[in-house]
Amino acid sequence: MxxxxxxxxxxxxxxxLFANMFRARRELFIVQNKWDLPEAMGMEYDQYDTPASRWVVVHDKLGKVLAGNRLTPTTAHCGIYSYMIRDAQRGLLDTIPSNLLFDEAPVSENVWESSRLFVSHDVPARLRRRVHAQLVFELAKAARNLGATQCLTLLNANWPRWAKRVGVDMTAMGPVMEIDGINNQVVSMNFASNLH
Structure with missing residues (x-):
C-alpha cells in the first residue's frame, strides 16, 4: 500500500493515478451512492477540483486506487465558488443545507477543507480500517505540509467512534443533519499540536 x-x-x-482517483470517485459517488454529480470520460469531478486543491490517494503498486481525499484551501476562489462547506453555508449548493455550521465558515491560510474522502467499495472488509487509517494519517501529513493547523470536513456523524483510533483531535463545528438519508456533521480536525 x-x-x-x-x-x-x-x-x-x-x-x-490522477485519472484513476477520479474514476474511483465516480464508481463510489455516482455508481454506488447514486449521487447526481458531474462526470466525463468515466470520471467524477466538481468545481472544487482546481489547481488550488491537492488530492491524497492511497493506492497499490499498479495504481489501483484504494482511498482518496481532496484538500482545498479555505482561501480558494473559482468564479462564485470558494470551498464546499462555505459555499453550502452561503446557499450556493442545493444538496447541502446552509445551516451546517454553528459559526461563519472560516477563510484563513492555515485552515483547509477536506472533502470527497472515500474508501473504495471493493477494498476487502479486513483491510478497510487499515486503508482508512492510512488515508487519514497521510491527509494530516499533507495538510501540515501545506501549513494547515485545521481542516474542516463534512463527515458521517459516527466520527466519534473512530476519531481516537486514527489519532486525530476532532471537534463538532455544526449540528448533526440528515443528507440523503445519512446523518452528517461538519467537524474540525485539529493539526496545530502536530506542527513542527
Whole structure:
C-alpha cells in the first residue's frame, strides 16, 4: 500500500493515478451512492477540483486506487465558488443545507477543507480500517505540509467512534443533519499540536 499527494504540479510524474482517483470517485459517488454529480470520460469531478486543491490517494503498486481525499484551501476562489462547506453555508449548493455550521465558515491560510474522502467499495472488509487509517494519517501529513493547523470536513456523524483510533483531535463545528438519508456533521480536525 502506497500513498501519494497529487497536485497539478506533479500529476505528470504519477501516470494514470490522477485519472484513476477520479474514476474511483465516480464508481463510489455516482455508481454506488447514486449521487447526481458531474462526470466525463468515466470520471467524477466538481468545481472544487482546481489547481488550488491537492488530492491524497492511497493506492497499490499498479495504481489501483484504494482511498482518496481532496484538500482545498479555505482561501480558494473559482468564479462564485470558494470551498464546499462555505459555499453550502452561503446557499450556493442545493444538496447541502446552509445551516451546517454553528459559526461563519472560516477563510484563513492555515485552515483547509477536506472533502470527497472515500474508501473504495471493493477494498476487502479486513483491510478497510487499515486503508482508512492510512488515508487519514497521510491527509494530516499533507495538510501540515501545506501549513494547515485545521481542516474542516463534512463527515458521517459516527466520527466519534473512530476519531481516537486514527489519532486525530476532532471537534463538532455544526449540528448533526440528515443528507440523503445519512446523518452528517461538519467537524474540525485539529493539526496545530502536530506542527513542527
Amino acid at each position: 502506497q500513498t501519494t499527494t497529487l497536485s497539478f504540479e506533479n500529476i505528470h510524474q504519477n501516470g494514470e
